[in-house]
Amino acid sequence: MQVSKYFHDLFLSGRLFLPLQNYDPMTHAFKDILRKQDLDREEIKVLLSAEGERMQELLRRGREVKFSHLDNYVHLRGLIEFGNVCEKNCLYCGLRRDNARVDRYCLSDEEVLSCARLAHELGYGSVALQSGERSDPAFIARIEQLVREIKKIDNGSLGITLSLGEQSEDTYRRWFEAGAHRYLLRIESSTEELYYRIHPRNEKHSFRKRLDCLESLKRLGWQTGTGVMVGLPGQTLDHLADDLLFFKRMDVAMVGLGPYIPHPDTPLYRLRDLVPPAAERMDLTLKMIAVLRIMMPEINMVAATANQTVDPQGREKAIAAGANVIMPNLTPGEYRESYFIYPDKACVKDRPDQCKSCLDIRLAAIGHQILYNAWGDSLAFTKKDRK
Ligand code: 5AD
Ligand code: SF4
Ligand code: FES
Numbered sequence: 001m002q003v004s005k006y007f008h009d010l011f012l013s014g015r016l017f018l019p020l021q022n023y024d025p026m027t028h029a030f031k032d033i034l035r036k037q038d039l040d041r042e043e044i045k046v047l048l049s050a051e052g053e054r055m056q057e058l059l060r061r062g063r064e065v066k067f068s069h070l071d072n073y074v075h076l077r078g079l080i081e082f083g084n085v086c087e088k089n090c091l092y093c094g095l096r097r098d099n100a101r102v103d104r105y106c107l108s109d110e111e112v113l114s115c116a117r118l119a120h121e122l123g124y125g126s127v128a129l130q131s132g133e134r135s136d137p138a139f140i141a142r143i144e145q146l147v148r149e150i151k152k153i154d155n156g157s158l159g160i161t162l163s164l165g166e167q168s169e170d171t172y173r174r175w176f177e178a179g180a181h182r183y184l185l186r187i188e189s190s191t192e193e194l195y196y197r198i199h200p201r202n203e204k205h206s207f208r209k210r211l212d213c214l215e216s217l218k219r220l221g222w223q224t225g226t227g228v229m230v231g232l233p234g235q236t237l238d239h240l241a242d243d244l245l246f247f248k249r250m251d252v253a254m255v256g257l258g259p260y261i262p263h264p265d266t267p268l269y270r271l272r273d274l275v276p277p278a279a280e281r282m283d284l285t286l287k288m289i290a291v292l293r294i295m296m297p298e299i300n301m302v303a304a305t306a307n308q309t310v311d312p313q314g315r316e317k318a319i320a321a322g323a324n325v326i327m328p329n330l331t332p333g334e335y336r337e338s339y340f341i342y343p344d345k346a347c348v349k350d351r352p353d354q355c356k357s358c359l360d361i362r363l364a365a366i367g368h369q370i371l372y373n374a375w376g377d378s379l380a381f382t383k384k385d386r387k
Pocket of ligand 1: 263342
């Protein structure tokens with residue numbers, strides 16, 4: 001018979017053995033998983049545990065998927081950390097209410113507006129307002145007014161992201177109607193049990209409330225972002241895989257992922273021995289970014305500043321693995337050291353114009369460029385909006 005003769009000849013020539021000898025079922029499975037977009041929990045865990053050459057392959061795949069859906073542009077959000085007063089007591093964060101070692105500050109309206117004008121002059125296209133969590137009426141009204149004022153700069157040319165924690169639906173509506181359109185509210189961990197290991201278990205830190213807030217934001221039409229910290233004490237690959245599946249299920253438009261950095265003036269510091277070494281947290285963060293890019297090719301993903309704390313090249317590595325947003329700091333120099341969420345924050349002593357040219361150079365070195373004077377909305381969101 002023809003077919004058996006074919007194999008007979010192949011067998012004799014020795015070629016039939018070659019592919020079999022080189023066949024490693026694990027490598028094969030890994031490569032197959034890398035080609036998929038709809039990943040299940042087990043597949044995600046295989047990718048997150050990749051090391052060495054396999055990890056590099058994963059990171060290259062993250063970049064490849066990004067380039068095939070987006071482009072090589074990086075979007076900037078000029079970050080204005082306008083106050084560090086916080087009503088909450090998250091167990092990991094230096095700004096927590098009970099940390100008496102913080103010099104609390106709040107920028108004046110004029111200081112916030114001059115940061116926003118600077119963002120516009122530098123061509124950043126968008127600003128992000130971030131502060132500790134407050135929900136008193138004066139604060140809510142002030143933010144609403146500030147958003148309106150920022151929108152007046154050059155006829156609404158700046159996009160506005162808010163990152164001001166959990167608020168009522170009415171507050172989210174007021175801020176949206178004032179002109180802000182993107183909101184970041186990290187879930188920190190999507191596993192309720194781990195969430196309560198890093199937050200006090202009380203009404204002020206309710207996991208349910210945070211989920212409800214994310215739902216409200218989406219319902220109101222915000223471009224909604226969330227995220228988690230990577231390398232928390234007791235966090236496993238199962239937790240991290242579930243976080244990625246959570247982002248997908250929530251169908252968010254933006255994600256910010258960053259390594260956890262133990263802060264000595266916080267209760268969670270006691271568990272620092274359970275935190276993986278910096279290099280490991282960095283690698284895990286990069287793998288999370290690459291896997292998420294594969295799962296959600298069109299979302300906006302931030303290369304968090306915390307990456308640069310654990311690795312001097314951390315932000316560029318995050319961009320190269322699939323992230324596409326950077327938030328350079330615009331907070332006036334004298335306040336920066338008081339926004340001490342975690343130790344050794346990057347760029348604390350650099351002026352905004354220095355960061356701008358620094359970023360241009362660093363990003364060019366990895367084949368990316370900044371898209372100036374644009375809002376840089378998430379494609380995942382704008383596409384849906386058009387439908
Ligand atoms: N390490 C890393 N990220 C932190 N954040 C707060 N504390 C830390 C820390 N110790 C992050 C949280 C929060 C954001 C404002 O900063 O994810 O959402
Ligand atoms: Fe406050 Fe946010 Fe820090 Fe929690 S993470 S203590 S809400 S600033
Ligand atoms: Fe701030 Fe490089 S980005 S100095």
